[in-house]
Amino acid sequence: MTRLDSHVCRCLFVLHLVSCCFAANWVKIMRPTITWEEMDISQEGERKFFCGQFDTSYTGRYHWRYNGSSILPERTQIHKNEFVFLSGANAIRNQLPGEYECCVREDLGNACYSRMIVVQNRTDNHNIDMTNSTLLLAEEGHTYYIRMHDVKRIEGVKCTLDGVNIDNFKYPVGFLVDEASNDSKKLQFLSRETKKTVPYHLKIENIENGGEVKCDLRLHKKEVIEKKFDIRLLGAFVSSASTVSHLVVSIIVYL
Structure with missing residues (x-):
């Protein structure tokens, strides 16, 4: 094994350890599935759900993801621990089913709270x-x-x-x-x-x-x-x- 090969192997090993440590620090917690048709609708025509973190007094940063991506669907907004579907989102509801995650760094540990949203009355x-x-x-x-x-x-x-x-x-x-x-x-x-x-x-x-x-x-x-x-x-x-x-x-x- 050459000196270059040895150096590359050491780098890969370190990266693997960092990755494992990072993954170990985050826990994924599944929340109950939400049905689109059962969500409450405000007077403004909005639907929303909450992050659902254990520490209700948490005031830190919330990181939201949709199907593993930070790119969120159209006609949505985030208000800290609230994920809001704006008025008009019902018209594009076929595009909204999937996994929604809210990741926070609580005193108890780092956790991503995940829930699925399903649409029963799909458009045609x-x-x-x-x-x-x-x-x-x-x-x-x-x-x-x-x-x-x-x-x-x-x-x-x-x-x-x-x-x-x-x-x-x-x-x-x-x-x-x-x-x-x-x-x-x-x-x-x-x-x-x-x-x-x-x-x-x-x-x-x-x-x-x-x-x-x-x-x-x-x-x-x-x-x-x-x-x-x-x-x-x-x-x-x-x-x-x-x-x-x-x-x-x-x-x-x-x-």
Whole structure:
């Protein structure tokens, strides 16, 4: 064995000892699993849980991790020993299940308190035909592929919610999107010489809010059709049996 090899071996041995000592100083404590649907919701629409450390008088630093990473999910905040899911997190709940850890250096020792969060009512995708309907009853967080007119070949489409452009309104691939434009009349056109066969006219990703949707569909160079419909979230809408019996929403699958 050369002198260099001997030096490398000694370094590796020291690193191994340091690693073992560090690991021995930290204890992982499992807390009960939390179900997303059972978490209390504040008036602001927030959900939260606590670190759960043994020393309730602890005032030191809390280090939070999600699935072993310091990068936390979207729409979350940390307030010392509280992990908060902000209003709107329910719409992206499919992205939130996993292991949440809170690591602290208590007088009793160093510990990471771990708990799993599971989501039972997961979101899904739906194909909806709104050609003859003006009301979409939607579930928060679900994604909807919407057909608004009895035609598959169009040149462009543009939609707003209560007069505002919405980020989670998506259009079929191939449309030219002017991100800088706030003009609700500006359509997302294909080239002038061609129309595109599309399986849907509007995709609403992880729907969050209800309201009035207004869409302009350009079928030909000078033919623009306006489509209006309302979105109501099922959790915020209570209807009578007689009202429900008159609502017909057709679900179609595009091939």
